[in-house]
Amino acid sequence: MxxxxxxxxxxxxxxxxxxxxxxxxxxxxxxxxxxxxxxxxxxxxxxxxxxxxxxxxxxxxxxxxxxxxxxxxxxxxxxxxxxxxxxxxxxxxxxxxxxxxxxxxxxxxxxxxxWVEGVTVRRGVDEFVNEGRGEEGEEGLGDRKKEREATLRDLMIRIGRAVGRLHAIDVVHGDLTTSNLMLRPPSSSSGVVRQSGSTSPDASVPITTLAGDIVLIDFGLAAQNALDEDKAVDLYVLERAFGSTHPYAERFLDSMLAGYGDSYKGARVVLRRLEDVRMRGRKKSMLG
Ligand SMILES: Nc1ncnc2c1ncn2[C@@H]1O[C@H](COP(=O)(O)OP(=O)(O)OP(=O)(O)O)[C@@H](O)[C@H]1O
Ligand SMILES: [Mg+2]
Missing domain, CATH: 3.30.200.20 (Phosphorylase Kinase; domain 1)
Incomplete structure (x- = not known):
């Protein structure tokens, strides 16, 4: 919501x-x-x-x-x-x-x-991408750019795996947005990923890495005993959420799906279903 x-x-x-x-x-x-x-x-x-x-x-x-x-x-x-x-x-x-x-x-x-320490994926990606913006177009920073892209890809793989673990037990989330995924830093002592919501959140510390575990939150619309179709819709909603809130990260969605595809036995069937869901989504948007 x-x-x-x-x-x-x-x-x-x-x-x-x-x-x-x-x-x-x-x-x-x-x-x-x-x-x-x-x-x-x-x-x-x-x-x-x-x-x-x-x-x-x-x-x-x-x-x-x-x-x-x-x-x-x-x-x-x-x-x-x-x-x-x-x-x-x-x-x-x-x-x-x-x-x-x-x-x-x-x-x-x-x-x-x-309480889950860390930041929402929405905030983490936004700040990580904004941090790197100043570097784009500058000479000699090609390697840095590649490194940043690899970091984003790695995050997307972890997101796909986390959703896969949920779907593996036939649960769908129902509202998979990047605000409903949290990035929990590997250890609070590393201090690289800022701790949102800690007693004194330090807004001036930039997010320089997207390391950490993905934690799924906000299960107000979740459902059990989900079918492949429900799971495919869950993934479609997440794809759309990335498209609208993080257009830059949209190009790494294939990594999210790769992480998902390897995460449990029935995942590949769901990925094929996702293609049908996308097709229906496109037809609907063409018809208005
Ligand atoms: N367990 C938690 N630990 C830390 N922060 C949390 C936790 N749960 C929620 N938050 C923070 O609060 C925000 C809102 O929580 P949540 O998404 O559960 O509520 P909502 O979207 O208002 O709920 P609903 O859609 O069920 O009415 C999250 O985006 C996150 O920033
Ligand atoms: Mg929410």
Whole structure:
């Protein structure tokens, strides 16, 4: 979903009522979409869980909509929160890179997720490409340019593999955009990839590498028991997202598909399906 407060804007104090038991002193608003508010807050583990699990968490709040019928509203919120949490729990169990579910309350309309360090792929690619822009056209920088292209290709391969791991367990994401993919730095001590949303995000440190693991987030529209056709549509949505938000990176989409194609047994069949989906998409856009 498009967010009206982008993750790149400075985190702000919450302006909306927070769900119980959270308070504004401990929550920072990260983004605000049409359906959900995303806060960073701290998670206090239950006495039975290891204290190492204490730390930042992402609080996703789906506030009630006053224009919806109250009973329907509660039912919808509950269904969305449960659906998202169920898919995430299943993904975690099967080793798909997604944040852990730490807790939820459908009456209050929230789910707490493990905080993923790093930046969204959208932000990472944008900043990486902008960083390199000054170098283009300059003499003697041919090798640097090649290096940057290789870095982008490598990222695309990792994205394809991450989506492949999801599809391998017959789950489709339903909203594969570059804002719903996060790039988690290999180790926070390396300090090369800036940590978005850390307690003091340093906006002046440029993103100079796209190293790290891809973590899939935002499973509000995900579905289980997916068919090849659903998986192909998932890939098509991602291709389109790259085309509209990162036209420069669009030329590396073949690497994303190569990473996907090698990631699980049924992937090649899905890639063939993708060609049909693209064809239908083209026909539709020609007809208007
Ligand atoms: N677990 C997390 N760790 C760190 N940042 C997160 C996490 N989950 C979400 N974010 C940040 O918050 C932004 C919005 O989150 P998300 O995509 O889940 O919400 P949304 O698009 O508003 O949701 P929905 O479409 O389900 O209503 C992400 O793009 C990302 O920047
Ligand atoms: Mg999102």
């Amino acid at each position: 498009p967010s009206s407060a982008s993750p790149s804007s400075q985190p702000t104090a919450p302006t909306h009522a927070l769900p119980t038991p959270f308070d504004s002193a401990s929550c920072t608003l990260i983004t605000q979409g049409a359906e959900a508010f995303l806060y960073r807050t701290s998670f206090l583990p239950h006495p039975s869980t290891p204290s190492s699990s204490a730390g930042n968490c992402a609080l996703k709040h789906r506030p009630s909509k006053p224009y919806r019928h109250a009973v329907l509203d509660k039912r919808l919120t509950r269904a969305r929160i449960l659906a998202e949490a169920r898919v995430l729990v299943r993904c975690r169990r099967e080793g798909v890179p997604v944040p852990a579910v730490l807790g939820l309350d459908w009456e209050e309309g929230w789910v707490a997720l493990e």
